[in-house]
Amino acid sequence: MRLQQARQQILVLLQIIVNIETEVIMYSEKVMEHFSNPRNVGELENPDGTGMVGNPACGDIMKLTIKVSNDVITDVKFKTFGCGAAIATSSMVTELVKGKHLVEAETISNQTVAEALDGLPPVKMHCSNLAADALHAAIEDYKKKIEK
Amino acid sequence: MKRIYLDHNATTSVHPEVLDAMLPFLKEDFGNPSSIHWAGRNPKKAIDKAREQVAYLFNCDVSEIIFTSCGSEGDNLAIKGTVEAKKDKGSHIITTKVEHPAVLNTCKYLEKTGFEVTYLDVDSYGMIDIEQVKSSITPKTILISIMFANNETGVIFPVEEIGKIAKGRNIVFHTDAVQAAGKIPFNVKKLNIDIAVISGHKLYAPKGIGATYLKRGVRLTPLIHGGHHERNRRAGTENVAGIAAIGKACEIAVRDMKDESERLAVLRDRLHKGLAEKIPHVKLNGHPEKRLPNTLNLSFEFVEGESLLLNLDMKGVAASSGSACTSGSLEPSHVLVAMGIPHEVSHGSLRFSLGKDNTAEDIDYVIDVLPPIVERMRSMSPLYEASTGKAANISFAADNCKH
Numbered sequence: 001m002r003l004q005q006a007r008q009q010i011l012v013l014l015q016i017i018v019n020i021e022t023e024v025i026m027y028s029e030k031v032m033e034h035f036s037n038p039r040n041v042g043e044l045e046n047p048d049g050t051g052m053v054g055n056p057a058c059g060d061i062m063k064l065t066i067k068v069s070n071d072v073i074t075d076v077k078f079k080t081f082g083c084g085a086a087i088a089t090s091s092m093v094t095e096l097v098k099g100k101h102l103v104e105a106e107t108i109s110n111q112t113v114a115e116a117l118d119g120l121p122p123v124k125m126h127c128s129n130l131a132a133d134a135l136h137a138a139i140e141d142y143k144k145k146i147e148k
Numbered sequence: 149m150k151r152i153y154l155d156h157n158a159t160t161s162v163h164p165e166v167l168d169a170m171l172p173f174l175k176e177d178f179g180n181p182s183s184i185h186w187a188g189r190n191p192k193k194a195i196d197k198a199r200e201q202v203a204y205l206f207n208c209d210v211s212e213i214i215f216t217s218c219g220s221e222g223d224n225l226a227i228k229g230t231v232e233a234k235k236d237k238g239s240h241i242i243t244t245k246v247e248h249p250a251v252l253n254t255c256k257y258l259e260k261t262g263f264e265v266t267y268l269d270v271d272s273y274g275m276i277d278i279e280q281v282k283s284s285i286t287p288k289t290i291l292i293s294i295m296f297a298n299n300e301t302g303v304i305f306p307v308e309e310i311g312k313i314a315k316g317r318n319i320v321f322h323t324d325a326v327q328a329a330g331k332i333p334f335n336v337k338k339l340n341i342d343i344a345v346i347s348g349h350k351l352y353a354p355k356g357i358g359a360t361y362l363k364r365g366v367r368l369t370p371l372i373h374g375g376h377h378e379r380n381r382r383a384g385t386e387n388v389a390g391i392a393a394i395g396k397a398c399e400i401a402v403r404d405m406k407d408e409s410e411r412l413a414v415l416r417d418r419l420h421k422g423l424a425e426k427i428p429h430v431k432l433n434g435h436p437e438k439r440l441p442n443t444l445n446l447s448f449e450f451v452e453g454e455s456l457l458l459n460l461d462m463k464g465v466a467a468s469s470g471s472a473c474t475s476g477s478l479e480p481s482h483v484l485v486a487m488g489i490p491h492e493v494s495h496g497s498l499r500f501s502l503g504k505d506n507t508a509e510d511i512d513y514v515i516d517v518l519p520p521i522v523e524r525m526r527s528m529s530p531l532y533e534a535s536t537g538k539a540a541n542i543s544f545a546a547d548n549c550k551h
Contacts, residue, residue: 027458035458041528052542056492056531059452059471059480063530063542079530081492083454083471087528 028118031088038087040094042077048145051137053130060086064134068142071102078134085120085128089113093131102139108132150464152510156503157299157327157443158468162393163352169396170354173389181386182375191388198395205398206344206361207335214378215391216358219326220250222345225360225371225382226322227254230291230343231263232369234320238288244268244276245486247295251324255293264288273435274303274487282313291320296328296344300470300483300499301434302443304332311340320366326350330401331409331440342366348390352504353397357390412502413441415511419500420444422515427522428537433484433497442502445470447493450532450539451525456498459521465514470497492531
């Protein structure tokens with residue numbers, strides 16, 4: 001019985017290793033879907049908040065603009081220079097955040113975005129997963145503006 | 149869907165004639181070439197024949213050919229083998245900043261063990277300065293390792309001049325000729341090359357086989373010790389099928405080189421012209437003339453290379469990019485960076501490397517599908533102002549790329 005359990009555990013571990021190996025070069029279907037048909041591309045006119053993160057020298061830069069009404073994000077658009085993961089995460093974050101209360105939007109992390117896309121290749125988790133940062137920067141910008 | 153392969157500098161398909169040449173040694177002629185009985189005879193003959201075919205490509209003697217497993221092994225053997233054999237004469241190596249990792253990382257490893265390495269600069273065309281080669285030589289210099297042609301840009305280095313410099317000073321000259329082999333003629337004797345390395349899978353032989361030219365009289369310590377194979381220079385039972393394959397591939401390369409390189413240069417220039425006419429803000433990376441006939445490296449400003457590659461892939465077109473995002477690092481191609489190309493422009497580079505199966509129709513298809521892709525990606529890019537067709541006026545925080 002114990003042997004069987006151990007065997008099972010080893011199989012699971014092996015599966016994980018195999019997945020990691022193949023994931024390095026493979027995007028999930030969901031990433032590819034968002035990459036091919038990105039939602040909410042563009043730039044809002046007279047946005048209530050703008051967030052820009054990344055640097056083109058590093059291969060990724062994202063610009064996110066939001067409209068806010070009664071503390072709810074009513075509209076959002078993005079522009080991104082970057083790889084497949086950068087574009088897919090940008091698209092996904094706009095979808096996640098549209099119609100959300102600011103308090104709720106602030107809880108969205110880069111991890112949330114990656115999970116909503118059925119995961120990102122490990123190498124992309126750090127370099128191209130900035131969309132939530134852009135969102136937080138936009139919310140920050142909005143808050144600064146209304147304080148004035 | 150169409151499938152168009154424009155990544156021949158990464159690897160090539162196996163030529164049908166090469167496959168025919170190697171198959172017997174995976175079937176009935178399975179014997180060990182070192183055996184004296186009947187099973188060893190055909191494999192032994194095949195190796196002898198292949199050695200002649202490869203020697204013909206290099207224009208050297210058959211005794212100067214060592215079969216290896218790949219280009220990386222050849223480069224490791226050349227560099228480590230030379231410095232090991234000559235370490236009592238000196239400890240300095242000269243190479244360039246734009247070498248293949250097989251050379252660069254071998255040199256970096258040797259630096260850790262006490263050798264001194266000079267990495268030569270390149271100019272904005274990716275070309276080295278021959279004067280810098282000369283001025284870098286010290287009394288301790290034992291090896292110059294400079295590639296024949298660059299894999300990313302196709303830039304061809306002044307190998308003949310380097311050969312003369314090395315010869316006059318009794319320094320070993322090694323060249324990684326992996327990309328040049330089969331694309332441009334080279335004569336190791338005329339060029340005064342001491343060690344030249346080629347790889348089978350870049351010239352229509354399979355992966356797992358390479359060949360190294362080692363000039364008679366040049367001393368080299370082997371990497372792999374063992375039996376008496378390859379005149380004690382590389383132990384291990386011979387990869388007979390692979391050797392037969394690289395032999396045939398070299399024969400075909402010599403036979404077809406002139407016509408094929410002319411044909412590919414025409415197609416490559418057609419691709420360059422077609423894309424540059426339809427797409428604004430396209431830059432050539434590399435030297436306009438001193439370049440392999442099959443290689444075209446272009447930067448598409450304001451967009452990132454991996455997203456271009458993914459889009460091209462969806463249209464059936466295979467190419468490659470110098471963007472960091474395709475390598476898993478945050479730094480773009482070391483070759484483009486060494487040329488002084490801004491990082492964001494390097495990230496937007498695509499390399500098209502043509503080969504034997506490409507037709508004018510393939511090229512026209514790419515000229516058709518790529519411009520709308522670039523336009524769409526630019527419309528999504530915060531760096532580009534679609535209304536004016538110019539760079540967007542944005543500022544961003546300086547970032548050390550460690551997100």
